Amino acid sequence: MINRIRTSFIATPYAIWVLICTILPLFYILGYAITTAEGDFTIQNLIAIADPVHLKSLWLSIQVALITTVVCLILAYPVALILHNLKITNKGFIVFLFILPMWMNFMLRILAWQNILSNNGILNNILSAIGLPTIHILYTKSAVILGMVYDFLPYMILPIYNSLSKINDDIIEAAADLGSSWINTFFKITLPLSRDGILSGVIMVFVPALSSFVVSNLLGGGKVLLIGNVIEQEFTLARNWNLGSGLSIILMLFVLASMSIMNKLDDSENGGMLI
Amino acid sequence: MIKIKKGTSFLYLGLIFLFLYAPILVLIVLSFNNSMSRTVWGGFTIQWYLNLPSNDTIMDALWTTLRITLSSSILATLLGTTAAIGIHRMKKRHVAIMLGATNIPLLNADIVTGISLMLLFTRFTSLGELSVVLAHIAFSVPYVIFNVLPKLQSMSDACYEAAMDLGATPAYAFYKVIWPEIFPGVLSGFLMALTMSLDDFTITYFTKGAGVNTLSTMLYTELRKGIQPELYALSTLLFLLAFIMLIATNFKGLNKKEAARV
Numbered sequence: 095m096i097n098r099i100r101t102s103f104i105a106t107p108y109a110i111w112v113l114i115c116t117i118l119p120l121f122y123i124l125g126y127a128i129t130t131a132e133g134d135f136t137i138q139n140l141i142a143i144a145d146p147v148h149l150k151s152l153w154l155s156i157q158v159a160l161i162t163t164v165v166c167l168i169l170a171y172p173v174a175l176i177l178h179n180l181k182i183t184n185k186g187f188i189v190f191l192f193i194l195p196m197w198m199n200f201m202l203r204i205l206a207w208q209n210i211l212s213n214n215g216i217l218n219n220i221l222s223a224i225g226l227p228t229i230h231i232l233y234t235k236s237a238v239i240l241g242m243v244y245d246f247l248p249y250m251i252l253p254i255y256n257s258l259s260k261i262n263d264d265i266i267e268a269a270a271d272l273g274s275s276w277i278n279t280f281f282k283i284t285l286p287l288s289r290d291g292i293l294s295g296v297i298m299v300f301v302p303a304l305s306s307f308v309v310s311n312l313l314g315g316g317k318v319l320l321i322g323n324v325i326e327q328e329f330t331l332a333r334n335w336n337l338g339s340g341l342s343i344i345l346m347l348f349v350l351a352s353m354s355i356m357n358k359l360d361d362s363e364n365g366g367m368l369i
Numbered sequence: 370m371i372k373i374k375k376g377t378s379f380l381y382l383g384l385i386f387l388f389l390y391a392p393i394l395v396l397i398v399l400s401f402n403n404s405m406s407r408t409v410w411g412g413f414t415i416q417w418y419l420n421l422p423s424n425d426t427i428m429d430a431l432w433t434t435l436r437i438t439l440s441s442s443i444l445a446t447l448l449g450t451t452a453a454i455g456i457h458r459m460k461k462r463h464v465a466i467m468l469g470a471t472n473i474p475l476l477n478a479d480i481v482t483g484i485s486l487m488l489l490f491t492r493f494t495s496l497g498e499l500s501v502v503l504a505h506i507a508f509s510v511p512y513v514i515f516n517v518l519p520k521l522q523s524m525s526d527a528c529y530e531a532a533m534d535l536g537a538t539p540a541y542a543f544y545k546v547i548w549p550e551i552f553p554g555v556l557s558g559f560l561m562a563l564t565m566s567l568d569d570f571t572i573t574y575f576t577k578g579a580g581v582n583t584l585s586t587m588l589y590t591e592l593r594k595g596i597q598p599e600l601y602a603l604s605t606l607l608f609l610l611a612f613i614m615l616i617a618t619n620f621k622g623l624n625k626k627e628a629a630r631v
Contacts, residue, residue, distance in 0.1 A: 105455020105467070108448055108510070112470045115507040119485030120473075126488060173385050176378040186557060190615050191386075193561070196568040197611035198393050198604050201588045205596065206392035209399075209407055216395065244388065297476065305478030308570055308589075322480050329484060329575070339488070342481045349478060 126339035139340025148324060148341065155321040156348075158235065158310075159303035162242040163250075166299045167292065169243070170250035174291075175284075177251075178258040188255065192248035200245070204312045207241055208232060211313070233315030241309040249298035257291025258284070293356050301349050321345055393608060400601035407596065417602040424599045430587040431603065434567065437498065437583060441505035442562040448506065449513025449562075450555050454547070456514070457521040471515070474508045482508060483575030496578035504576040505569065509562035516558030520551040567607075 130136050142148060177188055195203065210216045211232040218228040231237045261284065269279045307322030314320075321341065328338030400418070404411030422428065456467045474482055486507060490500040524547070532542035570585040577586060588600065 102455045102458040102463075105452045105459065108452030108455065109467070111448060111507075111510070112467070115486070115489075115503065116470055116473050119482075119489040122488040122492070123481065123485040169385065172378075172381055176382050179378070184619065186553075187615075187619050189557075190618075192389070193564050194608075194611055194615060195389055195393055196564050198396060198608045199584055199588065199600075200568050200570055201585050202396055202596075202600065202604050203392040205407075206395040206399075209395050210391060212408070214408070244392070247385075247389065301476060301478055305480050307480060322478075325480055325484070335488070338484065342478075342484055345478060346481055349476065349481075353476060 123339045123342055126336050127343040128340075129336060131334075131336055139337050140343060142337055142340055143344045148321070151319045151324050152321045152344075152348075154235075154318070155304050158239055158242065158318075158320065159300050161239050162246065162303040163296055163300045165239070165243050166247050166250040167296065170247060170254055170295065171292075173251050174254035174258055174288075177255055185259070189252060192251060195248075201308065201312070204241055204245070204309055207237070207244065207313060211237055211240070232313065233317055235314070235318055237313040238310045238318050238320075241313040242303050242306060245306075245309060246299040246302060249302075250295035253294035253298065254288055254291040257288040257294075261287045289359075293359060297353060297356055300352060304348065304352075305345055396601050397605050397608075399598065400605040402598065402601075405595070405598065417598045418606075421599045421602050424597065426587065426591075427584075427597060427599050427603060430582045430584045433498065433581060434583040434585075437501050437505060437573075438563060438566040441502045441566050442509060442559055444502075445506045445509040445562045446513050446555060446559040449510045449558060450517050450551070452510070453514045453517035453521060453551075457518060471511045475511045479508075479569075479571040480575075483572040486572070487575045490576060496576060496581075498578070498581050500576045500578065501573050501581065501583070504572050505566045508569070508572055509565050512561040512565060513555070513558035516561065517551050517554040520554035521547075524550045 127139050128135060128137065130138070143152060182188060208215075211229075212218075213228075213230055213232065215232070221228050231240070265283055265287075266279060269283055270276075274282070305322045307320060307326045310318045310320045310323055322345075325338050325341050325345065328334050328341065332338075399407060401413050401415065402410055403414035403416070452467075452471075456464055459467065483504070486500075486504045487496065490496055490503070494500065529542055529546045532546050533539065537545065568585075570589065573583050574586050574589065577583070582590070584600070584603075588596065591597070
């Protein structure tokens with residue numbers, strides 16, 4: 095026991111680190127959010143979210159984030175299931191296949207989507223070559239959603255894949271032996287048992303989608319103004335750090351609210367480990 | 370398990386990988402494009418690869434990126450591994466607090482993390498390369514902890530205690546008993562920290578000082594001027610490096626498994 099307590103002290107540098115670089119910055123942002131540039135107390139920066147322009151971009155962000163999350167879930171679940179059924183022993187290989195694209199610069203990859211999606215871009219050339227109607231989605235909400243799905247899909251696939259590989263195959267076989275159809279087995283066993291993975295995936299996609307500003311800048315062409323874009327502009331162009339902080343706090347509240355809804359759905363006792 | 374036709378499932382998997390790797394293919398093609406334009410194919414060339422070493426803007430950004438990425442991921446791995454070992458030994462209530470705090474950078478929006486760190490740094494020091502390194506450590510430490518902790522949880526404490534009972538010093542027991550068990554976790558944590566740091570834009574953007582540019586932030590500020598084609602060449606090289614690393618580590622893994630079977 096003495097040994098146990100002594101060894102836990104090895105985490106002291108990290109505990110200090112967490113206080114300074116995780117907790118303290120949050121107080122700073124709160125401090126800026128509830129003061130004016132002169133340092134007086136105000137709630138103006140927080141209620142500024144009610145400004146029609148801000149409200150509109152917050153609502154647009156929520157829409158985009160929800161659609162992105164649902165599309166990611168629909169695309170990712172079959173991928174995770176198929177990968178699981180392949181019974182690849184080297185799990186690290188699967189993980190690497192999905193994070194390998196990150197070695198190509200993120201911004202360049204999003205810019206490459208401009209090439210693919212533009213009016214006389216690669217996709218439309220292919221479509222017209224095989225006689226299909228062309229699509230014109232670059233610099234629209236659809237392009238932004240596509241870019242986000244592209245960017246965040248791995249964060250949905252990996253947790254679901256992990257949760258599937260934790261399911262004991264004997265249960266599935268037992269269900270089959272007892273005459274359950276595969277659809278029944280899927281909805282009664284596989285899906286409920288992979289719920290933890292789905293919930294982690296939803297959080298890992300929804301939060302960055304809600305707050306992203308780069309994808310909307312590059313693929314929305316300045317026409318899709320998300321709450322992340324508004325906050326970025328307050329810090330870089332308008333140089334109103336207090337207002338930017340206030341809107342960030344509002345954004346954080348939305349993130350917290352969506353997570354507490356998720357936690358209500360999640361009754362696991364994993365100690366809250368996401369990955 | 371659930372039966373999906375083999376053909377259909379491979380087709381679906383193929384389409385998903387096409388979706389994930391299509392932009393990469395486009396960029397690789399552009400790196401050989403003999404035209405300054407992104408949309409016109411001007412014939413095959415390797416001049417961007419040849420010009421790359423003499424492009425000071427890009428090389429400066431590359432070295433800055435490498436310095437930041439390597440130092441932050443190495444420090445994050447050290448900090449995260451010791452943290453995981455310590456947390457593993459803590460009382461349950463403390464574990465919950467520590468893990469909750471560790472989740473914050475993962476769950477918080479990047480833009481909020483970046484801004485809050487910027488507000489902290491501007492108060493105590495000036496923004497520069499060091500502030501970016503500290504910020505990168507802050508968001509990549511959780512990946513290390515969450516890769517190492519499961520390895521510690523799945524091993525039995527008895528081996529370590531047995532080694533101590535038999536007279537090993539704590540350091541020797543750690544090196545001989547714990548380290549081999551957690552090493553795969555430390556390595557994958559390090560690789561994730563490395564990748565996240567290399568790929569980050571948002572947090573770097575807010576915490577960097579004037580004149581400090583990583584590849585991502587340089588690209589963002591020069592976007593209106595157009596992209597220098599040498600960047601495609603550099604990205605292709607970086608991607609190939611990662612790809613070769615992936616293949617190499619997997620072949621090593623396969624060989625080990627085959628050896629074990631024999």
